Amino acid sequence: MTTPPAPRLRSHRPAWAGRNYTLLTAAAVVTGLGNAGALIAAAFAVLEAGGDGGDVGLVAAARTLPLVVFLLIGGALADRLPRHRVMVAANSLNCVSQAAFAVLVLSGEARLWQMAVLSALGGTGQAFFSPAAEGMLLSSVTRQQAARAFALFRMGMNGAQIGGAALGGALIAVVGPGWVLAVDAAAFAVAGALRSLLDVSAVPRREPGGGMVRDLREGWREVVGRPWLWSIVVQFAVVNAVVGAAESVFGPLVAEDHLGGARPWGFALAAFGAGTVLGGLLMVRWRPRRLLLAGSLSVLPLSLPSAALAVPVPVPALVTVMFLVGVSIEVFGVSWMTALHQEIPEDKLSRVSAYDWFGSVAMVPLATALTGPAEEAFGRTASLWGCSALILALTLAVLTVPDVRRLRRSETTPVAEGGPAAEDTAPKPVSPR
Template sequence: MDSYVRDLGLLRDRRFTLLLTARTISVLGSAFAPVALAFGILNLPGATASTLSVVLTAESLPMIVFMLVGGVIADRLPRQRVMMAGEFLMAAGFFALAAMLLTGWTPLPALSAAAALSGVATAITFPALTGIIPEVVPLDRLQTGNALLGLGANASRVAGAVLGGGTVVLFGGGWALVVSGALFAVAGVLIAMLRVQPGERPRAERHSVLADLRDGWREFASRQWIWVVVAQFSLMVMAIQAGHGVLGPLLAKETLGGPAAWSAFLAGEAVGTIAGVLLSIRLRPRRPILVAVLLCLPTALPYVLLGLDAPLWGIVAGAFVLGVCFDVFGVLWQTTMQREIPADSLSRVSSYDMLGSLMFGPIGLLLAGPAASLFGTEQALLGCAAIVVLSTLAALLSPGVRNLRAPRLTLT
């Protein structure tokens, strides 16, 4: 208990508290957005699933396209200003969407353009966030800082899913998007109040964007543990997108009782993410990447249980395990990157990490339906579990993954 109290002393640091509050509010805005946007678009006159698909694609494509550029920007400019700009840009996009839905002027190109703003904002905000944490948090408190930021984000995701759905039901998607935009604006104001000393990050010599991307790639590719785990996650995310996005809900509809069962699954996972963050505050493995990758093996459990037609309580317990393992992985991964990557290239390496990890996700969504039709839903879910396990075992063959050791730090 004394150790937890000592770690939580980080909350007395004004700069960290501002960053934590801003990040928590921003994630709350993000959690409002999916339900508000989906039902706001689908309730438009003449709107179809294809209409929603176009708008969501317009949001996701710029995020992928600009992710690497976002890393360059965050390594070149003060990250506090980059994050502030990203939050305000996100607010502008959602306020524009809300205005269109509330006024009834909803041409598809305008909706898509407003959604694209949020995609660009995401692409520039996330690499800056990864880079700004070690500028705000002392080296011996990095893991605690990442864990507390994760705890705030997870709590916001749970609260936002509930509050966002309630706001849509009571007031409509347009007003829910107004709330989302306001939350992003508040987060931007809080980031503006954050003061990061200019001398805390070494200033790199200015090059072209392509030269900066090449330098970032060299930093990324020169560390075996990074590119091996990113390759592992590109396959894992593909399987998880298929399992969470299509196959799990389909099986819940077919055999588990419908939306209530899948909501219980997601609730179990959400509780697990909070428990995982609490665990990660004090977990200090000497080989953090080895432990993080080993924790990926139990994440296959819920897909195995779903594929074997286990009882719902067992499946929910498996989802809880998945949530715990993924959040401990996330804290160990972020902390190790922030310790091992030079500060002046951290955001670029982070952007390669995010792009590589997410790039096969859409393929999982595309293949899930045909796989369920061809092999059956249960067998397709067991296939997802197999991809998770095999990709993890392959990553464990890497000496870089097994042998990277954390520095010995004296906690103050």
């Protein structure tokens, strides 16, 4: 008697979501949950050690500085070495540094300089990780499904950060910041293990390069040779700095003086997070033909929070504004990732991503440091109106770039790294620009 074959279990994973995409998304959710709580825990650890607000800022700056310094090197390295190995090595560094941070805090012997050094190691790990991770993600899906894949990825990441911040805050109140840092270290270990399972058998062999400097020059040429790319990178170098300064410094001050304290500001930030999730859902379905025109128009609402704080508007209005901004920024984010996926050659993705990341974070510490002098020189209200006007002016300037308005979505499907089967894909054309 022949035994009938066992029934195959149906996978709930979409057919286009290959092994690499699934692993990358799962790992991003795990680290998002851990990191969101750890950022809060680090601040409370400094305060519990006897530090003040300036010390909290010092430890935060210690993380940002190596991120800026090493990003471009990390991008060049990720296009030279197998990207998954760079990612796992960076996760290992983050795991060790956060574990050491946790041990120091739990022992009650943490010194400010030790926390700053460990934060700097965390920033170094992120500098090498981020370009490699973005390059790996961009090459893990086909062009036909890129927008949907990136929208779902960002939804998972944003949702994890929202949940991680809420969970981290609760855990800090119950067990203290040290254990939250320990959880983050474990999250990095799990994420590194998942990323070590990435399938790179379909990755084309990298030709030996002419050195790090040459690799960086090639990445720079990819950026400056595309007006849509460098103009938006320059735009967001300023926009991110202005938004970061307004939300991290002016937002809490306005909330304390006019809105009733920290809780309403927390509601506003939570509304922004909820908006990003809804924006991701929107981009799963919506496929704008002119990618960057739709994305750049969606940047205009980023001027609204600064204006709302300048008035200041009542709490319900501020919460509504932040929710709408969360939706709009996801429209830009998915459109931007789709454009990079479509236009940038696979072997240069990480270097271009590194220049993009560099532009996004390089001016944030400077802008944050200048908020105090700006408030003294012009007043808080005028400074906030200035932030809003600067975002509007830069975005309108970017919309005058012909390539930003004209770049269209292509449905041609390139070869995906570890993605769907080869017969479902076609080679990715190199942009002639």
